[in-house]
Structures are given as structure tokens and as C-alpha cells.
Amino acid sequence: MEGFEKNIIEDVAIETVNLARATYEEAGMLKNILNDDIEKGFQKIIIDLAQCDFIDSTFIGVLVVTLKKVAEIGGELRIIKPAFFTNTILATSGTLAYFNVVDNIEEGLKSFWFGEIQNTKLLKKSLLYNE
Numbered sequence: 001m002e003g004f005e006k007n008i009i010e011d012v013a014i015e016t017v018n019l020a021r022a023t024y025e026e027a028g029m030l031k032n033i034l035n036d037d038i039e040k041g042f043q044k045i046i047i048d049l050a051q052c053d054f055i056d057s058t059f060i061g062v063l064v065v066t067l068k069k070v071a072e073i074g075g076e077l078r079i080i081k082p083a084f085f086t087n088t089i090l091a092t093s094g095t096l097a098y099f100n101v102v103d104n105i106e107e108g109l110k111s112f113w114f115g116e117i118q119n120t121k122l123l124k125k126s127l128l129y130n131e
Contacts, residue, residue: 004033012112013037014105016048022086024058034066043075046108049082060095067098076100078108 003026005016015033019026037045047063049055063079070077079099082090090096102108 004029006033009109011042012044012046012109013040013042014046014048014108016051018051020051021054022049022052022059023054023056027056027058027062030059031062031065034062035069038066038069038073038075043070043073044078044112045070045075046078046080046102046105048080048105049086050080050104051083052086053083055082055086055089057093060090060093064095064098076112078102078111080104080108 003017003019005018007014007016015030015037017026017030022030034045034047045066047066067077077099079101081087081101081103087096090099100111102111
């Protein structure tokens with residue numbers, strides 16, 4: 001799909017969002033891509049938002065719902081550090097604290113294979129029970 005790129009490295013699905021503005025128009029596409037990854041059995045997913053200068057609330061919603069779905073199957077999600085403005089939107093909305101945010105794909109892969117980068121298991125559990 002235009003604006004999105006998928007890479008698979010071992011057991012990790014890496015979804016790169018090549019959009020300066022990620023809005024409700026693209027949120028449905030990302031949702032379908034991520035649901036497909038989960039249906040194919042990927043429990044480790046990295047979403048690369050480094051190219052995004054802006055993310056709207058619908059797009060953020062897809063990220064949160066995906067985090068919840070991945071946690072329900074015992075998986076984990078990493079977000080590649082978004083551009084400054086996007087990072088500010090995520091922080092202001094209160095959602096940034098729920099995600100494991102890494103600087104790059106290599107750091108994300110290492111965190112899956114060699115241990116957690118930060119302890120968010122309690123946050124993930126709270127997402128599961130706050131339906």
C-alpha cells in the first residue's frame with residue numbers, strides 16, 4: 001500500500017509509515033495492515049513513525065487498539081520514535097506512556113530479542129482490563 005512498507009526480520013513484523021501526515025484517511029489502511037500481521041501470528045511488531053510529522057487522533061486510536069490486541073495474544077509492540085511534533089501530540093494525549101518507544105529498528109529488534117527496554121507490562125495489563 002502506498003505510504004506503508006512492510007519488512008519481516010525473523011519473527012518481527014516491521015511496518016514503516018512513510019507519511020508526513022498520518023490522518024484518519026490512512027488510519028484504516030494501517031489498521032488493516034496491523035490486523036493482517038496479527039492474524040498471520042506475528043506477536044512482535046515494530047511501527048516506524050520516524051517520517052511522521054503529524055498524527056491525528058484516529059491514527060493514534062489505531063495504535064492503541066493494536067497495542068491492546070497484541071498484548072491480548074501475549075505479544076509486544078514497539079514504536080520507532082516519531083518526529084518531534086508527533087511525539088508532542090502523543091505525549092499531550094497521554095498515550096505515549098503506553099508504548100515502548102525506541103530510536104530505530106535495530107534498537108527495537110534488540111529489545112525483543114534481548115529484553116525489555118522499559119517496563120510497560122503493567123500499562124499493557126491496564127489496557128486489557130479497561131475495555
